[in-house]
Structure formats: C-alpha cells, structure tokens
Amino acid sequence: MKRYIRIYLMLVNSGFSAFLAYRPTMLGSILSSVMWSVFGIISMFLLTSRTSSVFGWSRYELILLSCVYNVLFGVFYFFFTRNFWEMQRIIHFGLLDSFLLKPINSQFSISFWYISVSSIIRLAIGLLATAYVLSLLKIHITVFVAVLFCISLVFGSTIMYAVWFMVMSLLIWKSNLSNLLDLLYMNNGVTKYPEQMYKRASIFLYIFLFPFTLIVVVPTKVLLSKATALDYGLLVILSGLFLYASHRFWKYALRFYASAN
C-alpha cells in the first residue's frame, strides 16, 4: 500500500509539472472547466425557472444538487478522466503491454497514471456554489455533516469509477468505439436529477439507473439532513460491489487483449 501511495504521489507531481509546462493547453483546460461547471448550475437554474418545486425537491434544493454534482465530478475528473481518455488510445494502438508488464496492479496503473489538474477549478466552483446555495437555504453545516458529506462523495465517486472502468474495458473487444467515453460523459447527467424522476417514468428505467441516482443525491441529502441509514448502506454496499465487479471484469477482458492495434 505504501509503495502505491509513493508511486501515486510521484505521478501527481509529474501531472502538475506537465500541466504547467503547456500553457495554451493549461488555459484551454481551465476555461473548459469553468464553462462546464457554470453550465451545470445554469442549466438547472433554467429548467427550474418556471416552477418552485419538482419531484418533491424545491428549486434551491435542485440547484444545490447540481452544485454537489460539480463537486463530485470535480473530484472524479481530477483523478480519473484523463486516464480514461488515454485508455482508449492505449488499447486501440496496442500500447497496453507496457502497463501490463509493470510490477504494479494494471488496473491501478491504467486508472491513476494521469491527473486532470484543471478539474480543481470545477471542484472549487462547485464548493463555492454549494456554500452559497446552503446559505440561501439557511442551512448550517457542522463538522460531522461535512465529514459525512466527504465520505459519501468518496463512495459516490467509487461507483462512478467502477461503471466507467467496466464500460471502457469493452474497448478491448471493440477498440474503435472512441465515443464510448462521450456516452459516459452524457450519462453523468443522470446523476444530477432526483431519483423520483426515473421512478415516475418507468420502474425498469429506475432499476437500471438506480446506482447512478445515489451518486450525487445521497451527498446532497447529507447536506440537507435528509439522508437515511438505508441511503448510506446502499451507497457503501453498491460501491463495494461495483468496485469488485470492475476488477473481475478487467481481469476477464484482459484475456481477450490481442496486443495489436
């Protein structure tokens, strides 16, 4: 474990250096992060501009949901998205061998090799917006709630990571599907709406999307003091199950890796 932490710190260090070395790319990524985080909040602001409550959530609670969405995906993108972008290139061009031959876990190396530094901006905007909306809702956050919020964010990110990793592992069979990642990005949108939205649409849709509905909703409920023991339990159990499934699926997929582009 110590060795992995040491390796990861070195990778983070080189990630920051690479980020600062290419100025135009750095500015482009910062601009992009700012715009996406603002868009996430503005789109909810627009959708709720003609209504005071939807699916039992007030307008500000829904905006809070989209702020927490930014916080969670700020964290998630920081750690993982760059790696998934690279993953499709690595698999498509048959470069996975170099990861498989390293004396560390291949899932770890392919998932954590790069970081997306600009996502810190998204995280910061998300946190600021969350604090602002909480003040509008006149909700005071205690240290205990803040800790619970952070823990639920970690478990939420774990579910997201496992789903992304399993879907991206499919590239081993169909490596030209480079837009799988775009599909995953679009699917993130599922997490920023209340679960009742899917429940009302169709029970099958709800069952299928259920894990996604926990990812952002539970941390938001924690802030609103509405989270139940069942919410926490489901989040923890599902994140464990999904992480294990992603590991098994990766091992299975590797059997089909042909090592050629």
Added chain:
Amino acid sequence: MRLLKILLLQFQDVFEQRLRSFLWFFISLWGTMLFLLFWRGAAGNKMIAPGWDFTAIASYYFYLIVAGSLLMSNVEDDIARMDIYAGNLARYLLKPISYMQTKFLEDAPYRLVKTVYGILTCLICLFVFGSHFFVVNTNMLLIPFILVIIFCGYYLAFLFKFLLGLTAFWLKDIRGLYDSLDILMFILAGYTIPLVLAPKWLANLAYSLPFADMIYFPIIAFQGKLSFLDCSIVILRDFFWIGIFLFFIQVLWRRGLKKFTAVGQ
C-alpha cells in the same frame, strides 16, 4: 457527378462504422430524454407559458432529437485536429475541388444517418405515446418557409463550425474555445430549454445571436409556432448570418493558409 461520388464514398465510411454513428446519436438522444423526463415532473398538467404545456414541450424535445442530428454539424474537430494540426489539409489543397465543399459533403452523410435514427426514434415514440405529443404545423402555405428555415439552419451550423475549425490555424489548443462555444450553444440554441420558456434577458440575448437559428427556430417553425411574418424575419436573419459567416470564412481561410506549414503543428 464528382460531388455525388464524394458523398457516396463518405456514406461508405459511415456505414463501415455503424455502431459508432449510432452511439453518437444515442448520446444526443439520452441527453434530450433526461430533459424530457424532468419536464414531465416540472410541467405536470400546467400551462408553463402561453401555448406551452407539457405536450408542446415534449413535442419540442422529440423534434430536438431529429434537429440535433440533422442540423448540427461537428466538422470543427476534424478540421482542427486532423486537417490543420496533423497536416492533412495539404491532401485537400491538391484536389480540384474546394475544401469547404469537400467538408460539406463529408459532413452530410453522418448527419443524414443520425437523422434516420432520430426519425425512427420519433416514430417509435409516436406509436407508444400517441400523436398528441407531436404538434406540427398545419398551414400548408407555411411549408416552403419552414423548409427554407430548416435548410438555412443546416447551412448556418456548418458554416459556423467550419469557421470555428479554421481558428486552429492560430490557436495551439482549441479545446477550451470549442467547449465554451458548445456550452453557449447548449443554452442559446435551445438545447436545454425552449427559448420562450427561458428568462426574458436570456431569450433576447439568444435571439440576437445566430445559435437559435440553427436549432430553435427550425423546430418551432416545424411545430407551427411561427407566423408568416415571424418566418420571414427568421429567414432574413438567416441570410444575414450566412453572409457574415461566409465573409469571415474567406478572411480566415486566406490568412490561415499563409500560416499553414503542411507538416502538422
């Protein structure tokens, strides 16, 4: 004839990657469906704005599935990354056909195949949910105007994205700019919400920019929510923006070519 050949060759390319183009379509479908599901709860049985209840909003989003596939071009990424950054533009410059024409023809099959997926989805929805979710214009005299608005939207989107692609001659990293403009388009072209339901200041801002002419106006014209006068104004605006874009494309193309080294950047 040679233009048709280019078009058919491009169709072969699209059909070779059927699953990939279906995924592109599915991505836009999924995003639109989420908005639709949200409105189901937000609108309920209420009239959100004059002439806009859930049925009208649902029909807007159903048409958005087709319009987003047909009218929106994604040519900018190809121009920037493949042609300018990787130097593939040299290949096009040697051909006896203009670069813009070739790109227009290369772009069309992707859009048409995605549109077929969109129409099939709408037909399934029509069968499942019934025809009341598909509000259409019933005034036959307006049809030529609507067709012109749709074609202008198609061409305008291509010109805008082509112009955007040309900025790669000067910019070393285009992601920030493209993402920012994509987001602006999501809001101002009417992807997120029908502009009539947006706050007044935002709707006014959208009407003064060309994005609404690419998606929003073709859809509401198809829904029959525009009068003769409105249609005429939209067409005039479309011509104005087409003129502006063509002018800037000429300027950027001439200047950009002088910077192009043909060995990749």
